Amino acid sequence: MKITWILLLLTLLPGWADAAEKENMSRAQATFKPIPVHPPAIKGNKATKAKVDLGMKLFFDPRLSTSQLISCNTCHNVGLGGADLQETSVGHGWQKGPRNAPTVFNAVYNVAQFWDGRAKDLQTQAKGPVQASVEMNSNPELVVRTLKNIPGYPPLFEAAFPGSRDPVTFDNMAKAIEVFEATLVTPNAPFDRFLNGETGALNTREQAGLRIFIDKGCAACHGGINVGGAGYYPFGVREVPTAEVRPEADTGRFKVTNTASDKYVFRAPSLRNVAITQPYFHSGKVWSLRDAVVVMGSAQLGTTLNETEVNDTVAFLKSLTGKQPKVGYPLLPPSSDQTPHPQLK
Amino acid sequence: MKITWILLLLTLLPGWADAAEKENMSRAQATFKPIPVHPPAIKGNKATKAKVDLGMKLFFDPRLSTSQLISCNTCHNVGLGGADLQETSVGHGWQKGPRNAPTVFNAVYNVAQFWDGRAKDLQTQAKGPVQASVEMNSNPELVVRTLKNIPGYPPLFEAAFPGSRDPVTFDNMAKAIEVFEATLVTPNAPFDRFLNGETGALNTREQAGLRIFIDKGCAACHGGINVGGAGYYPFGVREVPTAEVRPEADTGRFKVTNTASDKYVFRAPSLRNVAITQPYFHSGKVWSLRDAVVVMGSAQLGTTLNETEVNDTVAFLKSLTGKQPKVGYPLLPPSSDQTPHPQLK
Numbered sequence: 001m002k003i004t005w006i007l008l009l010l011t012l013l014p015g016w017a018d019a020a021e022k023e024n025m026s027r028a029q030a031t032f033k034p035i036p037v038h039p040p041a042i043k044g045n046k047a048t049k050a051k052v053d054l055g056m057k058l059f060f061d062p063r064l065s066t067s068q069l070i071s072c073n074t075c076h077n078v079g080l081g082g083a084d085l086q087e088t089s090v091g092h093g094w095q096k097g098p099r100n101a102p103t104v105f106n107a108v109y110n111v112a113q114f115w116d117g118r119a120k121d122l123q124t125q126a127k128g129p130v131q132a133s134v135e136m137n138s139n140p141e142l143v144v145r146t147l148k149n150i151p152g153y154p155p156l157f158e159a160a161f162p163g164s165r166d167p168v169t170f171d172n173m174a175k176a177i178e179v180f181e182a183t184l185v186t187p188n189a190p191f192d193r194f195l196n197g198e199t200g201a202l203n204t205r206e207q208a209g210l211r212i213f214i215d216k217g218c219a220a221c222h223g224g225i226n227v228g229g230a231g232y233y234p235f236g237v238r239e240v241p242t243a244e245v246r247p248e249a250d251t252g253r254f255k256v257t258n259t260a261s262d263k264y265v266f267r268a269p270s271l272r273n274v275a276i277t278q279p280y281f282h283s284g285k286v287w288s289l290r291d292a293v294v295v296m297g298s299a300q301l302g303t304t305l306n307e308t309e310v311n312d313t314v315a316f317l318k319s320l321t322g323k324q325p326k327v328g329y330p331l332l333p334p335s336s337d338q339t340p341h342p343q344l345k
Numbered sequence: 346m347k348i349t350w351i352l353l354l355l356t357l358l359p360g361w362a363d364a365a366e367k368e369n370m371s372r373a374q375a376t377f378k379p380i381p382v383h384p385p386a387i388k389g390n391k392a393t394k395a396k397v398d399l400g401m402k403l404f405f406d407p408r409l410s411t412s413q414l415i416s417c418n419t420c421h422n423v424g425l426g427g428a429d430l431q432e433t434s435v436g437h438g439w440q441k442g443p444r445n446a447p448t449v450f451n452a453v454y455n456v457a458q459f460w461d462g463r464a465k466d467l468q469t470q471a472k473g474p475v476q477a478s479v480e481m482n483s484n485p486e487l488v489v490r491t492l493k494n495i496p497g498y499p500p501l502f503e504a505a506f507p508g509s510r511d512p513v514t515f516d517n518m519a520k521a522i523e524v525f526e527a528t529l530v531t532p533n534a535p536f537d538r539f540l541n542g543e544t545g546a547l548n549t550r551e552q553a554g555l556r557i558f559i560d561k562g563c564a565a566c567h568g569g570i571n572v573g574g575a576g577y578y579p580f581g582v583r584e585v586p587t588a589e590v591r592p593e594a595d596t597g598r599f600k601v602t603n604t605a606s607d608k609y610v611f612r613a614p615s616l617r618n619v620a621i622t623q624p625y626f627h628s629g630k631v632w633s634l635r636d637a638v639v640v641m642g643s644a645q646l647g648t649t650l651n652e653t654e655v656n657d658t659v660a661f662l663k664s665l666t667g668k669q670p671k672v673g674y675p676l677l678p679p680s681s682d683q684t685p686h687p688q689l690k
Contacts, residue, residue, distance in 0.1 A: 060424055068430055074414070079405055079677040085413055086687055094439035096689065276679035279686075288682045327674045332424040334621035337633045341624075342431055344441065 021199055024207050027214055033225040034192040035272070035322060039183045040108055045123065047179040051160040055180025057330045058173055063146050065136035067092055068342035072177065075129070076104035078327045081276040082184060087284035091129075092137035093344075098250065100284035105325070106272045108182040110229035115282045116253045117232060117267045123178040127170065140170035146340050147173065152333020186273055186322030191227075194319070202319055209316025212309050217301050226270035227320060234265050235281075238302030241295055244285050252282070275318040289314050366544055369552050372559055378570040379537035380617070380667060384528045385453055390468065392524040396505040400525025402675045403518055408491050410481035412437055413687035417522065420474070421449035423672045426621040427529060432629035436474075437482035438689075443595065445629035450670070451617045453527040455574035460627045461598045462577060462612045468523040472515065485515035491685050492518065497678020531618055531667030536572075539664070547664055554661025557654050562646055571615035572665060579610050580626075583647030586640055589630050597627070620663045634659050 041047065058064065062071040075089040076082050082105035089097040099115050107113060113125035129135040130143060147153045148168050157167035160176055191210075193201035202210065213219055222228035232253055235246055246264065253265040266282055279285065280292040293313050297305040305313065386392065403409065407416040420434040421427050427450035434442040444460050452458060458470035474480040475488060492498045493513050502512035505521055536555075538546035547555065558564055567573035577598055580591055591609065598610040611627055624630065625637040638658050642650040650658065 057424075062422070062425075063430070067435070069419070069435055077407070077677075078674050079402075080407075081679065085408070085680055090412070090414055090689060094689070278680060287686060290682075324676050326676075329423050329672045329674045331669050331671075332422075334426065335430055335623060337635075341632060344435060344439070 018199070021207065024211060025194060025197065025199075028191075028210060029195055031214060031219050031223045032191075032195055032227060034195040035106060035109070035185055035187040035189070035225060037187045039185055042108070042121075042123075042178060042182055045175050045178055047182065048160065050156070051176050051179050052183060053330075054156045054160040055176035055178065056327070057156070057332055058177050059180050060330050061332050063150065063332075063335070063339070064130050064138060064143055064173075065092065066138045066142065066343045067136075070136050072104075072126070072129070075101040075135070078104075078184065078325065081105060081273045081324070082107075083277040085278065087279055089135065091135035092133065095134040097132070097134045099282045100279065102269060103273060103277050104181055105184050105186050105322075106226055106229075106270055108185070109224075109226045110267070110270060111231065112267065115266050115269075116256050118256045121178065122181050123171075123174045126174040126177040126181075130173075142340065143170055143173060144168055149336060149338040149340065150333045151336050156333070184325050184327075186324055189272070189322035190319040191316075192322065202316075205312055205315040206319045207316075209312035209314070209319075212305075212313050213316055216297070216303065216305070216309075218296070218313075221268040221300070222271050226272055228268040228272075229270035231268060232262070232265050233268050233300075234263075236264055236299050238300060239298045241281075241299045245281055245283055245295060246299075247283055250282065271317060271320055273321050273324075275314075275321050289317060293317070363544070366552060369556060370539060370542065370544075373536075373555060374540055376559060376564050376568045377536075377540055377572060379540040380451060380454070380530055380532040380534070380570060382532045384530055387453075387466075387468075387523060387527055390520050390523055392527065393505065395501070396521050396524050397528060398675075399501045399505040400521035400523065401672070402501070402677055403522050404525055405675050406677050408495065408677075408680070408684070409475050409483060409488055409518075410437065411483045411487065411688045412481075415481050417449075417471070417474070420446040420480070423449075423529065423670065426450060426618045426669070427452075428622040430623065432624055434480065436480035437478065440479040442477075442479045444627045445624065447614060448618060448622050449526055450529050450531050451571055451574075451615055451667075453530070454569075454571045455612070455615060456576065457612065460611050460614075461601050463601045466523065467526050468516075468519045471519040471522040471526075475518075487685065488515055488518060489513055494681060494683040494685065495678045496681050501678070529670050529672075531669055534617070534667035535664040536661075537667065547661070550657055550660040551664045552661075554657035554659070554664075557650075557658050558661055561642070561648065561650070561654075563641065563658075566613040566645070567616050571617055573613040573617075574615035576613060577607070577610050578613050578645075579608075581609055581644050583645060584643045586626075586644045590626055590628055590640060591644075592628055595627065616662060616665055618666050618669075620659075620666050634662060638662070 059072040062068050064071065070091060075084045077084055082103035084101050088099055089101045091097055102115065108122060111117065113119040113122060119125035119128060130138050154168055157172060161167040161172050190201050221231065221233045224230045235241065240246065251263050253262040275289055278289065279287045286292045286295060290310055293310050294305060297303050404417045407413050409416065415436060420429045422429055427448035429446050431446065433444055434446045436442055447460065453467060456462065458464040458467060464470035464473060475483050499513055502517060506512040506517050535546050566576065566578045569575045585591065596608050598607040620634055623634065624632045631637045631640060635655055638655050639650060642648050
């Protein structure tokens, strides 16, 4: 009977629903920002077509790894939401890395890179996995020697870094990858259209989830353009998650700053495309978005979300899946007799 | 002095050079065929847009492997000439496979697939690596369960196999991959243009190499549309190669037919794009094309090619690099809560 009355009221007074949507929209607009359709400029690293094209080749080139099997795209698969669907990434020698690979999509809008923010930008980030022994296991000297001995690369570096006397460098590799990665943005999610003022872009359930997301406090850490990615917060501020979800040995940002208050502090991940980039958390131990929402409710908000609240929040989070970037698989310059051979050990 | 005289004669009598090129062209046209610009039809497996698109997604989807890390493209990288630049391919658990990965490009024109021809077509081939424990390490049951539990796939299979009551099958996976792989052809190599009657498509050195290639007998095994790939021949017919290049334990086609005369018999590989798909032979132990030509001279022809002959042959082989296919990286349907998780063990 109650529902019938509400439906009747809504029919008689459609202005009420409209007003509620507008109010919800205004609150959202004060907390979040839509993803711009065009990729952002990088300070000190101008994106030219030559540089973006070079960065795309490097992003897909497994010869940046010593095995010549692992590329940036291995863990940041552009066909899979810019991530790898693994608990924690698998690298050189089938070693399992320490943390879940964050998506590369929209990463340019994060305040810093990696779960602990130890790289200030994508350029710095790009150099990490290339050298990590559990990831690509290479080093700057080998990378540069490899690239210089793939005859197609030096002219591409010259075109991307005109006027440079020695354009094939580890730094320039990272710069090219950075401007390519900056193109990997996912605008036009239903939530972006809502933020841009399109009524009806979110359905009733998604709007209810948005309200919960703001009212319960999720948006305090997950706000801004990336719905997260903008600041550092302790994981387990209200209730410590299980040791599986928050392994004791990984103290997060404490390892970067060596400051006691940074123990188990992580950069709040962006929730953009979260519905297609499972599993969740830095441990990658939670596979379902529902479960992840429940964990966040207890760990961060000290609350037990009820069934409807969880469902609505999940519905809202699904509205954060944007238009995925279309990437053409690049033709990579062929190896030559001088190119170093792969090393599997 | 002699060279001066020849140059003088060539200047005075350009007709001679023209006639020589025409004769060379006629002989080539009798032995080889250009790669058609359009992909061939597959008997019993009609290529529709829906099926090719599905096949492309499956080709790039690492979820066909139990680790969810290895896709067809891992060993048949469309950015690297359709191969992987590895001695022998590396698969599940970082295991090294037994043989060098043949390129997928133009494979549709091979008489059969694998080095020993044990798969009669690409459809049969596609099922092999998916199940091989050293490659993708999966099985038909798990593949079908995975695909059925990635919500985006069933509708794509329905569109690709209309009217089928149960379209998501291991067979249909292979059929879709086959029609996609059939699009991976590389027409318009300089040699194709020469075969199509374009004078000057091959320079003097490349033409000299072509003459050697026919006169010395290379073309006897490496003829037809794929400059090879059409028949089975013993490796080491005149002189047994080193045990590194032809490992004793790998008896080739003998393992398929159990016939004594098939010991160390292999399908002659296609030499299309050979200059960009090193290393060479089923063992992958030879990295330079020069060295590979020398090995073939002694092993198959019982001859020691001189410096000029090797150089000219290599120049000719480089003219077999065709226009590489442009492939857009496909967006893969997202996993769901029901999708099986990756298994790394």
